[in-house]
Amino acid sequence: MKKQIIISSLVLAGLVLPNALNAGNPERAGQAGAGTLLINPYARSSGWAGANSAKVRGLEAQFLNIAGTAFTRKTEVLFSRTNWLQGTQIYMNSFGLTQGIGETGTIGMGFVALNAGKIDITTEDQPEGGIGVFNPSFYNLSFSYAKMFSDNIFGGINVKLISEQISNVAARGVAFDAGIQYHTGKYDQIHIGIALKNWGPKMRYQGDGLTRQAAVRYGSNYDLTLLNRSNSFELPALVNIGGAYDIYLMKDSTGVKKTHRVTLAGTFTSNSFTYDNYLAGIEYGWKDIVMVRGGLLIEKGIFGVATRRTVYTGPTMGASFELPFTEGKSTFGFDYSYRFTNPFGGTHSFGLRVNL
Numbered sequence: 456m457k458k459q460i461i462i463s464s465l466v467l468a469g470l471v472l473p474n475a476l477n478a479g480n481p482e483r484a485g486q487a488g489a490g491t492l493l494i495n496p497y498a499r500s501s502g503w504a505g506a507n508s509a510k511v512r513g514l515e516a517q518f519l520n521i522a523g524t525a526f527t528r529k530t531e532v533l534f535s536r537t538n539w540l541q542g543t544q545i546y547m548n549s550f551g552l553t554q555g556i557g558e559t560g561t562i563g564m565g566f567v568a569l570n571a572g573k574i575d576i577t578t579e580d581q582p583e584g585g586i587g588v589f590n591p592s593f594y595n596l597s598f599s600y601a602k603m604f605s606d607n608i609f610g611g612i613n614v615k616l617i618s619e620q621i622s623n624v625a626a627r628g629v630a631f632d633a634g635i636q637y638h639t640g641k642y643d644q645i646h647i648g649i650a651l652k653n654w655g656p657k658m659r660y661q662g663d664g665l666t667r668q669a670a671v672r673y674g675s676n677y678d679l680t681l682l683n684r685s686n687s688f689e690l691p692a693l694v695n696i697g698g699a700y701d702i703y704l705m706k707d708s709t710g711v712k713k714t715h716r717v718t719l720a721g722t723f724t725s726n727s728f729t730y731d732n733y734l735a736g737i738e739y740g741w742k743d744i745v746m747v748r749g750g751l752l753i754e755k756g757i758f759g760v761a762t763r764r765t766v767y768t769g770p771t772m773g774a775s776f777e778l779p780f781t782e783g784k785s786t787f788g789f790d791y792s793y794r795f796t797n798p799f800g801g802t803h804s805f806g807l808r809v810n811l
Contacts, residue, residue, distance in 0.1 A: 484764070487728040488688035489617050491593045492630065492653050495519075496549040496567050497535050498806035502773020502792035503736025504750025506720040508697035509636060509648035513808070514551050517565045517597050519722075520634040520650035520695060521611035524563045525601035527553035530811040535790075540766065541800030544572045551597070559603040561611075568594040589621050599632075607643075609636045615653075617690075623664035630655035630690050642711050644701035646720075651694055657687040689728075697722035697734075716740040730754040730764065736771075746775040766796045777808075786810045 495501040497515040508519040514533045516523025530552065537547040551565030571591045575584030595618070601611030613632035618625065634650030665683045670676060699720035705712040717739050724732040736750035750771040756762030757769055773792030780787055790806035 483728045485728075486689065487691040488626070488658055489595075489619065489628065489630070489653070489690050491547075491567070491569050491619075492595065492615070492617070493691050493693075494537075494539065494547065494569070496537055496547045496804070497533075498537075498773060498790035498792045498804035499775055501794060501802075501804055502750065502771060502775075502790070503720065503738055503748040504734045504752045504771045504794075505724075506697070506722045506734040506736030506750050507699060507718075507738075508650060508695040508720075508722040508734075509646040510697075510699040510718065510720060511648075513810075514553050514563060514565055516601075516611075516634075517551070517563060517599055517613055517632075520636060520648045520697070521599050521613040521632050522601055522609040522634040522636040522648065522650070524553050524599055524611055525559075525561045525603045525609040525636075527561050527563075527810075528555040530554050531808060532811075533806065533808040535804060535806040537802060537804040539569070539802050540796060541803060543799060546570045553599075561599075561601045561603075563597070563599040563601070563613075565597040565599075566594065567597075568592075591619070591621050593619050595630075607638050609638075610634065615655075617658070619658075619660075620662075621664065624660050624662040626658045626660040628655060628658035628690065634695075642701070642703065644703070646697075646699040646701075648697045649695065651692075653690045653692045655690050655692075657689055659687040660685040691729075692727045694725040695722055696725075714742055716743070730756075744777055744779075746777070748773050748775075760797075763797075766799065767802075768795045768797050770795045773804075777810075784810075 495505055495518055497518060500507055500511055500515045500519055505519055511519045511523040512526040513531045532552045534550040539545045539547050547569045549567040553561055553563040555561050573588040573590050576587045576589055577584050596616045597613055599611055599613040603609050611634055615630040617628045617630060630653045632652045636648040639645045665685060666680055668678050669681050670678055699718055702717045703711045703713055704715040720736045722734040733753040736748060738746055738748035740746040752767055752769050756764060771792060771794045775788060775790045777786045777788035788808040792804045794802040796802060
């Protein structure tokens with residue numbers, strides 16, 4: 456079974472990699488929708504720029520590589536709040552849980568919602584507004600299943616229900632994720648992962664807001680309701696290919712002492728509609744109680760003001776504290792991350808998690 460899974464993983468990589476290396480088409484930027492699927496709502500993984508896709512664990516793995524949720528053997532509950540682009544008054548809230556079932560399976564549920572605040576209603580006749588406000592609603596609901604196939608191989612799938620709407624126009628759709636992680640080495644210090652994200656059918660906006668009244672003059676005057684059909688749009692599909700390596704700084708009688716750990720991680724993200732991303736990160740952990748990390752997002756032109764096509768400037772940083780509160784290794788954790796941007800005042804994320 457283990458051999459079959461490894462072969463299947465290599466076949467999947469062989470099918471995906473040729474397309475991934477030719478992807479990242481900036482000329483298609485703006486042609487995809489559901490852009491909230493590309494915003495990392497979690498504090499721990501965003502602290503090192505999402506470079507840890509090969510090692511991510513728990514509910515946060517629903518964003519980077521769904522296979523990582525298989526590491527939850529009991530119960531994990533997570534809440535996160537992101538102040539996206541400080542000064543815009545846009546907030547992203549997420550919560551969910553992962554629950555181990557049986558000896559090798561894990562199910563998960565995650566909810567992510569973006570609050571864009573109140574926006575003035577404008578029309579052709581009243582372009583300055585003054586006739587009320589509307590509040591856009593963006594959210595996605597994820598249901599996942601992951602399995603530990605062996606001590607080294609983990610895999611999972613995720614289904615996301617997507618909704619974007621205002622009071623009289625809405626678009627709804629579904630997307631699928633799949634991922635594999637492989638962990639090996641004498642001390643399980645080598646991590647490799649590949650994940651396909653946001654694959655699904657096109658979405659389309661529909662609703663009464665797309666209608667308008669037109670005056671018809673043919674014999675007698677009367678009003679006719681016309682429907683303006685919107686064009687469909689694709690989802691921002693991507694592939695994450697990542698690796699990570701743990702370095703233990705001290706040794707004991709077993710040959711390794713895990714009190715002081717340094718992890719180097721990297722991920723290549725092949726985007727279908729924008730530039731490809733190269734993500735690099737480093738994390739130091741003391742007994743997995745105190746962790747500090749930093750990361751760097753690299754894409755074409757990101758370090759030049761005139762050539763940058765993203766609000767992010769590259770660097771990220773974060774920290775976590777995870778304290779045990781029972782003898783059964785239950786923990787309570789706090790996560791924080793900051794992503795540098797220009798303009799605006801950066802993106803702050805805060806997370807609380809309980810592992811039972």
